[in-house]
Amino acid sequence: MAELDETARKLTIKLVYYGPAMSGKTTNLIGLHDLLSPDLKGELMTLETQNDRTLFFDLLPLGFRTPIGWLVKFKLYTVPGQVVHDATRKAVLSRADGVVFVADSQRSQGVNNAESFQNLEENVRRVGLDFETLPLVVQFNKRDLPNVLSEDEIRERWSAAPWPLVMASALTGMGVRETFVKLLEAVYPALDRSFSLHQTMGADARSFINAATGEPLGNPR
Amino acid sequence: MSVRGYDRALSLRELLSGVAPGKLSAALTVLLGAPARIVSADGGWVMDDVPALIESAKRLPLVHDLEIAGFLETTAADQGHVRAIAIILESFMRSGARYFMASEMHIEVVKTDFEELQRRHEALTASEARYKALSAHLEERVKEQVNTIESARRQLYQAEKLASVGQLAAGVAHEINNPIGFIRSNLSTAQSYVQKFQHVAERVKSSGDAALAGAWQSADLDFVLEDFPSLLQESVDGADRVARIVSDLKGFSNVDQAGEEIVDLNDNIRSACNVAANQISNRADLKLALGELPKLRCKPGHLSQVFLNLLLNAAHAMKQRGEILIQSGVENNQIVIRFKDNGCGIPPDILPRIFDPFFTTNDVGAGTGLGLTVSRDIILAHGGSIEASSTTDAGTTFTIHFPIRNT
Numbered sequence: 369m370a371e372l373d374e375t376a377r378k379l380t381i382k383l384v385y386y387g388p389a390m391s392g393k394t395t396n397l398i399g400l401h402d403l404l405s406p407d408l409k410g411e412l413m414t415l416e417t418q419n420d421r422t423l424f425f426d427l428l429p430l431g432f433r434t435p436i437g438w439l440v441k442f443k444l445y446t447v448p449g450q451v452v453h454d455a456t457r458k459a460v461l462s463r464a465d466g467v468v469f470v471a472d473s474q475r476s477q478g479v480n481n482a483e484s485f486q487n488l489e490e491n492v493r494r495v496g497l498d499f500e501t502l503p504l505v506v507q508f509n510k511r512d513l514p515n516v517l518s519e520d521e522i523r524e525r526w527s528a529a530p531w532p533l534v535m536a537s538a539l540t541g542m543g544v545r546e547t548f549v550k551l552l553e554a555v556y557p558a559l560d561r562s563f564s565l566h567q568t569m570g571a572d573a574r575s576f577i578n579a580a581t582g583e584p585l586g587n588p589r
Numbered sequence: 590m591s592v593r594g595y596d597r598a599l600s601l602r603e604l605l606s607g608v609a610p611g612k613l614s615a616a617l618t619v620l621l622g623a624p625a626r627i628v629s630a631d632g633g634w635v636m637d638d639v640p641a642l643i644e645s646a647k648r649l650p651l652v653h654d655l656e657i658a659g660f661l662e663t664t665a666a667d668q669g670h671v672r673a674i675a676i677i678l679e680s681f682m683r684s685g686a687r688y689f690m691a692s693e694m695h696i697e698v699v700k701t702d703f704e705e706l707q708r709r710h711e712a713l714t715a716s717e718a719r720y721k722a723l724s725a726h727l728e729e730r731v732k733e734q735v736n737t738i739e740s741a742r743r744q745l746y747q748a749e750k751l752a753s754v755g756q757l758a759a760g761v762a763h764e765i766n767n768p769i770g771f772i773r774s775n776l777s778t779a780q781s782y783v784q785k786f787q788h789v790a791e792r793v794k795s796s797g798d799a800a801l802a803g804a805w806q807s808a809d810l811d812f813v814l815e816d817f818p819s820l821l822q823e824s825v826d827g828a829d830r831v832a833r834i835v836s837d838l839k840g841f842s843n844v845d846q847a848g849e850e851i852v853d854l855n856d857n858i859r860s861a862c863n864v865a866a867n868q869i870s871n872r873a874d875l876k877l878a879l880g881e882l883p884k885l886r887c888k889p890g891h892l893s894q895v896f897l898n899l900l901l902n903a904a905h906a907m908k909q910r911g912e913i914l915i916q917s918g919v920e921n922n923q924i925v926i927r928f929k930d931n932g933c934g935i936p937p938d939i940l941p942r943i944f945d946p947f948f949t950t951n952d953v954g955a956g957t958g959l960g961l962t963v964s965r966d967i968i969l970a971h972g973g974s975i976e977a978s979s980t981t982d983a984g985t986t987f988t989i990h991f992p993i994r995n996t
Contacts, residue, residue, distance in 0.1 A: 424691055424694045
């Protein structure tokens, strides 16, 4: 749940990149840091072990000011993918406003993806969120690798699911911004309902997404 | 909404808590070559309580997490230097934030892990208790089953014994029945023949033939004719008795026909007495005081076996000739049958054990020690009960109760 500070005229939005170990969640944040140019962009803070595995989380702060002076802050977190860190995943997921599920497209990773997605569903409920209404985008990462599921196969398998699917290669930056934009599109309506982003803060959906991604004009593409 | 934990907003003071304020303050002054101080964004906190600088001092924002957390105030002129110092300070702040978030997350994770462990521990304790209860119950169940099997085994053993005895008895009875039949019939015919001789005797004696009368006299045929009918009568009586015993034996040996019948138990008591009569007669006098009994649905062969058992036990208890009294009647809506003897009695230390399987006071080989056990099993199977009371050297009484059911 986003945090509203009316005296400081500040809204803090929490977005979480979830998924199995080594699926490229941190690489997504690195890509966003390089690709986006919003008004305000912090450094990527990583809390990792020596072998580059995320220990607690990574954090990338982004933000912009609305035309009438509200500060909208995004805190982009990743969870540790390794199974043992479930308590940490739960803690990071609590109060999330939206989730990107980063799946590994390699054929060998089907089971890990499924287990992690099930774990996401369980943890969403355990931290008191509603899985039916939680804004969620599913990203199939590592499209650049050989021996991956074809896009048709993936879309066929997920055809019954209500969430947007994005093909990505976080290492090359492909699909990283698109994933983020899809998430913002999914998150905006709920935030607008709760905090009247448009009326009170002067940010309609288009300008909200443009400002968050650093596209001053035109379509956020 | 105030957010606690690892993702809460941190103050400048918290962000710089990892560095020694005095040393940092002194180092800043040295590096900048001019007075400097670090102030929080709202001015409420000044590092190392450095006094305010002159009005013309410059303020450089210190940004953390996209927001201005505080200012670096200095009178130093070299802007390049000042900016470099600000970058170093922001690095300190980031490092402080990293430490804060990691430690808060660590605490949160440890807490949930601990709670999870406790939850599992409780679940394990509960499941252990469940298994303990189950295992205790299991022991009881096994004991019950063992008892059931033991009792079934005893009944089977006795039933087989009775069945083979019954078959033998039935065979013998059948074989005796035929000869006793023609013996009895022949004896009756013989009696009528003797009557004919008696008619002829008068004529022979009154015929006046001296030689005939002499021969009559010398053969003492008067006595023969007088004694013959009573001899035959005794033989008839004897044959009748044999026939009755055979019939009782046949009825008694019906144990292999284990079906239920509706009977008067007094009949079974009498038949048991007849079968045992020979073994009892030289040891004790048998008295029956049988009251009227309602008919009972039961397995008569089995109950006859019980009665025979008690009778023989009573006979064996006689050191000298004694008396055995069998009473039957209805008391408190129950059939009550008592076997009283005035034999040697049962010592008090043995009395509680007499129904235990394989408990016997007889010499090895003389008895299996199953008689009373099986008797009790049979009575229990009929929904009845059996108790023994005894006084040493004065006698023993076995009392059997059967519930009266509306048949």
